[in-house]
Amino acid sequence: MRIGIIAFGFIYLLWMVSRRKKYRLQPLKEFLLNGFVFYLLSVVFLTMQPFQWNLPFGISGGKSGYHFDYRLFYELSHMSDLQLQTLYSVGNIALFFPLGIFLPILFRSCRRFGVLLFISFCGSLTIELTQTFFTMTRRGTLDDLVFNTAGAVLGYSLYALFHWFGKKVSLFLVANNR
Helix, strand or coil: CHHHHHHHHHHHHHHHHHHHHHCCCCHHHHHHHHHHHHHHHHHHHHHHCCCCECCHHHHHHCCCCCCEECCCCHHHHCCCCHHHHHHHHHHHHHHHHHHHHHHHHHCHHHHCHHHHHHHHHHHHHHHHHHHHHHECCCCEEHHHHHHHHHHHHHHHHHHHHHHHHHHHHHHHHHHHCC
């Protein structure tokens, strides 16, 4: 998996260099775009560790039994330690919090709440299904799906608050310059 991430990084670097030759780039937007790509790679790295991949459905000796915990908060409520429960919950929320900020800043179409909700839900579902079907050591849970999506919604809420506040400040400045 590390080789895949390194290969992706090299290809991304080549793409960035070729873009620089074609377009006049905006430094802030490029910084945010690179931060977003780094964030996405980090999410893949964190959610797929340890890297013991498996072919699904018993192909070539892969596992044929899968487990997706579809009971909401069942696993969370059966953790013995309150500190572990908190880390599990807050960690999953924090994992997708930046997604709710990056998407509306970088992509105009993601500024609508419904679009962001759909993308964050689908992204989390992709991670959970990949863990269920393609890894030997990870399994998907409904808890993660809920917490990840909630994290993106909280990130979007922070973005929306700053966006609203920025509009109010600019209107105030325009009104006082007359």
